[in-house]
Amino acid sequence: MQFELTILGCSGAIPAYNRHPSSHFLNYNGHGFLIDCGEATQMQMAKFNIRRAKLDHVFISHLHGDHFFGLMGLISAFNLNYREQPLNIYGPEGLEEIVLTHFKYSKTKLSYPINFMTTQDSRQEMILDLPFLTVESFPLYHRIPTTGFLFKEKKGLRKIVPEKILQYNIPVTEIAAIKLGGDYNDKNGTIVLNKELTKPPSKPRAYAYCSDTMYNEHLVEIVKEVDLLYHEATFKNEHASRAKDTFHATTIEAATIAKKSVAKKLIIGHYSARYEDLSEHLAECISVFPETLLAEEGKVYSI
Ligand SMILES: [Zn+2]
Ligand SMILES: [Zn+2]
Numbered sequence: 001m002q003f004e005l006t007i008l009g010c011s012g013a014i015p016a017y018n019r020h021p022s023s024h025f026l027n028y029n030g031h032g033f034l035i036d037c038g039e040a041t042q043m044q045m046a047k048f049n050i051r052r053a054k055l056d057h058v059f060i061s062h063l064h065g066d067h068f069f070g071l072m073g074l075i076s077a078f079n080l081n082y083r084e085q086p087l088n089i090y091g092p093e094g095l096e097e098i099v100l101t102h103f104k105y106s107k108t109k110l111s112y113p114i115n116f117m118t119t120q121d122s123r124q125e126m127i128l129d130l131p132f133l134t135v136e137s138f139p140l141y142h143r144i145p146t147t148g149f150l151f152k153e154k155k156g157l158r159k160i161v162p163e164k165i166l167q168y169n170i171p172v173t174e175i176a177a178i179k180l181g182g183d184y185n186d187k188n189g190t191i192v193l194n195k196e197l198t199k200p201p202s203k204p205r206a207y208a209y210c211s212d213t214m215y216n217e218h219l220v221e222i223v224k225e226v227d228l229l230y231h232e233a234t235f236k237n238e239h240a241s242r243a244k245d246t247f248h249a250t251t252i253e254a255a256t257i258a259k260k261s262v263a264k265k266l267i268i269g270h271y272s273a274r275y276e277d278l279s280e281h282l283a284e285c286i287s288v289f290p291e292t293l294l295a296e297e298g299k300v301y302s303i
Helices: 041-047 071-080 095-105 162-168 172-179 218-222 237-245 251-261 279-288
Strands: 003-009 023-028 031-035 055-059 087-091 114-118 125-129 133-139 147-153 206-210 228-232 265-269 292-294 300-302
Touching: 003 041, 003 265, 023 041, 023 147, 041 071, 055 133, 071 087, 071 095, 087 095, 087 125, 095 114, 133 218, 147 218, 218 251, 228 251, 237 251, 251 265, 251 279, 265 279, 279 292
Parallel strands: 031 055, 055 087, 087 114, 206 228, 228 265, 265 292
Antiparallel strands: 003 023, 003 300, 023 031, 125 133, 133 147, 147 206
16 A cells, blocks of 8 residues: 655745745545645646545644645635535634635635644544544644644555465355455365465554644654654754744754654654755754655655
């Protein structure tokens, strides 16, 4: 199953050095999930060949403009393309009012329904439960109510060993039951145990998105052992006091969360406009957590 992340925007509050405000696109086997929607999101989607039609779920972490100023444009483009399928938007209190007010005064009647779901910054909760994936929101520690999002793959079915189908001459009609854990009864009445015919499913994978936040060890348990952790690292370590004042994190802090949570890989982003060169960001993180990558726009990260 494809489970991959494309970075559409990796800049902090101000676009700089050809870096754009926050936006991530997650593809799970053709199902699209947009996480934050900074002002250049649509342009970046076009540039990196991400089809809008694949997108049914949009998650907004908080109401600072660099995380949602692209949303109105995206909703409008769907309308101009005569979208009919519902769009599901998850975000903090106030987002629905902002969007509806905009369309009220532009006298726009959308061609499709929007389902809004308000996220809570006081607790972790499941906000989406699909047959193959769940999404949870969880509190972050920023100047205004902010949540992160945790995408967890569901446990798959057992995998049939192809050679065993031939060996025991198993008819196609029996395959589904075997994948669910059943034994096989052949025509002579011999029982072949499930563990002889199948392998366990792959371990479910997870992606956690920690948008704007200051360092907080409560996150460690929430993102425990995820395969891919995105954690903002707006500042280098030398600007740690600035990070604290603005409720943001440093490189070392992001890497410490990754290390303590035993994440497999860390991606950092939301770089302050004061930095053009990001090599020191990377070096500082690697000194704490070697499996660190810089968020780079257009790059696809396999989970
Ligand atoms: Zn931001
Ligand atoms: Zn913010």
